[in-house]
Amino acid sequence: xxxxxxxxxxxxxxxxxxxxxxxxxxxxxxxxxxxxxxxxxxxxxxxxxxxxxxxxxxxxxxxxxxxxxxxxxxxxxxxxxxxxxxxxxxxxxxxxxxxxxxxxxxxxxx
Amino acid sequence: xxxxxxxxxxxxxxxxxxxxxxxxxxxxxxxxxxxxxxxxxxxxxxxxxxxxxxxxxxxxxxxxxxxxxxxxxxxxxxxxxxxxxxxxxxxxxxxxxxxxxxxxxxxxxxxxxxxxxxx
Numbered sequence: 001x002x003x004x005x006x007x008x009x010x011x012x013x014x015x016x017x018x019x020x021x022x023x024x025x026x027x028x029x030x031x032x033x034x035x036x037x038x039x040x041x042x043x044x045x046x047x048x049x050x051x052x053x054x055x056x057x058x059x060x061x062x063x064x065x066x067x068x069x070x071x072x073x074x075x076x077x078x079x080x081x082x083x084x085x086x087x088x089x090x091x092x093x094x095x096x097x098x099x100x101x102x103x104x105x106x107x108x109x110x
Numbered sequence: 111x112x113x114x115x116x117x118x119x120x121x122x123x124x125x126x127x128x129x130x131x132x133x134x135x136x137x138x139x140x141x142x143x144x145x146x147x148x149x150x151x152x153x154x155x156x157x158x159x160x161x162x163x164x165x166x167x168x169x170x171x172x173x174x175x176x177x178x179x180x181x182x183x184x185x186x187x188x189x190x191x192x193x194x195x196x197x198x199x200x201x202x203x204x205x206x207x208x209x210x211x212x213x214x215x216x217x218x219x220x221x222x223x224x225x226x227x228x229x
Binding site: 002032033035037044045046047050051056088090091092096097098099100101102103104 | 156169171205214
């Protein structure tokens, strides 16, 4: 049972937009910056978004992040087949004094 | 370019210990922290702990507190994690990841080390 709640799966067709949500609490998302990671099967996670809405160099601007209160979201516009992956939110939790990850959302591009 | 290269696959018996290395290159090792994250088969990511490669300060998740050891060798730009009293629940891919210290983002990751615990 993850401290952060994500939908297990989502899907979209090429060109569409999708949003992945991440729900937390006052001790994590409401208090600290949220990061997002993208993971393809059999590979290591990759930093996709940091400090809620900052894209590392090389990440397309089709990806955007936002945060409000105890929730955060990752939006992907103009879906492409190569976006099919697992997406994880992560944030420091002040109560647990630990970095916590969401359960992950599997994105399928139909 | 920044690289984190981890040691190879391990197979251990229940009750044993495992030590995984993470060799860094392409940046100043002592200016960053190294975090360890694991992923059991088909599961999400689980954070285990971190070590400041510069001053050696470390912190780990409470659930691993008594059987998880983090060390580093600055002369070799290598971080190590050791997990003892292994059970089948510890079967997972273990990742190291670089952290800029001032934030909590993990910006570069190792390739992962599969640890299988089986009798």
